[in-house]
Amino acid sequence: QSALTQPPSASGSPGQSVTISCTGSSSDVGGYDYVSWYQQHPGKAPKLMIYEVTKRPSGVPDRFSGSKSGSTASLTVSGLQAEDEADYYCSSYADTNNWMFGGGTKVTVL
Amino acid sequence: QVQLVQSGAEVKKPGASVKVSCKASGYSFTTHYMYWVRQAPGQGLEWMGRIDPFNGRTNYAQKFQGRVTITSDTSITTAYMELSRLTSDDTAVYFCARGFSYASDFWGQGTLVIVSS
Numbered sequence: 001q002s003a004l005t006q007p008p009s010a011s012g013s014p015g016q017s018v019t020i021s022c023t024g025s026s027s028d029v030g031g032y033d034y035v036s037w038y039q040q041h042p043g044k045a046p047k048l049m050i051y052e053v054t055k056r057p058s059g060v061p062d063r064f065s066g067s068k069s070g071s072t073a074s075l076t077v078s079g080l081q082a083e084d085e086a087d088y089y090c091s092s093y094a095d096t097n098n099w100m101f102g103g104g105t106k107v108t109v110l
Numbered sequence: 111q112v113q114l115v116q117s118g119a120e121v122k123k124p125g126a127s128v129k130v131s132c133k134a135s136g137y138s139f140t141t142h143y144m145y146w147v148r149q150a151p152g153q154g155l156e157w158m159g160r161i162d163p164f165n166g167r168t169n170y171a172q173k174f175q176g177r178v179t180i181t182s183d184t185s186i187t188t189a190y191m192e193l194s195r196l197t198s199d200d201t202a203v204y205f206c207a208r209g210f211s212y213a214s215d216f217w218g219q220g221t222l223v224i225v226s227s
Contacts, residue, residue, distance in 0.1 A: 003154065036213035038155070045205060045217035046147075046155065052211055089155050093212045097169040099145070099157040 004029065004090055006102035012080045013110045020105045022073040022090030028100050030071030034093035037066060037075045040104075041086045049088075050075060077107070085109045112136040114206050114218035121224045127194040130221045132206030139187040140164040143209030146180060146191045148202040149220075156202075160209060161189060196225045 005023040012018040022029065022037075029035055035053045038046035048057050050066035053073060063078045073092070077084050090102040117131040132144065146158040159170035163182040170178055174193070182189045189206055204221045207214030 032212075034212035038214075040155075045220055046207075046214075047217075048210070048213055048215045051213035051215075055211075057215060091155075091157075091213065097160075098171060099160075101147075101155040101157060104154040 004092060004100050004102035006088075006090060006105045008103070009106045009108065011108040011110055012077075014080055014082065016080050017076060017078045018080060018107060019074050019076045020088055020090075020107070022075070022092075022102045024071050024073075024092055024094075024100065026071060028071075028092040028094035029068065029073050031095070032093045033068070035066065035068055035073040036091045037064075038089045038091065039084075039086045040089065046089065080109050082109050112208065112216045114208065114216055116204075116206060116218040116221045119222040119224070121226065122196050124197055124225055124227055126196050126225075127192060128196060128200075128223050129190055129192040130204050130206075130223070132189045132191075132218050134187045134189065134208070137208070139182075140184055144180075144182065144189040145207045145209055145214050146178075146189075147205045147207060147214075149205070150199075150202040153202075158191065158204075163189065193223075196223075198225050201225045 010018045037050040040046045053068045054066045088105045113135045115133045140163045143160045145160045161168045161180045179192045206218040208216040
């Protein structure tokens with residue numbers, strides 16, 4: 001099982017938007033609407049930001065949004081803030097009760 | 111409030127086994143899967159497997175089949191992950207995480223496992 005493909009880095013200035021892609025296959029991202037996104041600050045546990053492609057858990061700012069087209073999912077962070085600087089990981093349910101993670105994207109706020 | 115509290119750091123020799131615990135509180139333990147995810151130093155997240163505490167059923171990532179065992183004890187609302195035949199490649203932080211709609215909404219603090227001779 002190969003990891004989902006994410007760009008290693010992305011950046012934007014405060015107030016701008018940044019979009020991170022997550023590419024899989026028909027066996028995972030493309031086959032199910034069970035894509036989730038996690039934010040991880042250094043030395044901390046991951047935090048769920050998006051689940052089921054587009055849904056935000058309680059307490060997550062609406063600056064974070066998710067989408068999917070075919071086998072590629074995306075996370076958009078609008079109105080970038082300094083505290084958004086972190087690593088972001090996508091995850092997807094995959095065939096036969098498996099889960100896949102992307103390799104992670106480091107977001108830098110310039 | 112939901113809390114997942116993991117056991118402390120471990121240092122193991124190659125070939126040994128390690129068992130990490132995850133004590134859950136603040137919710138009904140048997141109504142959510144418990145997932146295990148690891149992260150090697152400077153690397154990404156890797157899904158290892160999950161357990162349904164309600165019936166003990168497990169699913170494991172193919173990579174860890176035969177080497178990982180995930181169990182739970184509902185009487186003390188604790189999940190366990192045991193990994194055997196350790197090598198240096200197993201040096202990582204191991205997380206437990208509560209299952210929520212095919213994702214994980216609450217995570218433990220992580221347990222560092224170092225494999226070194």
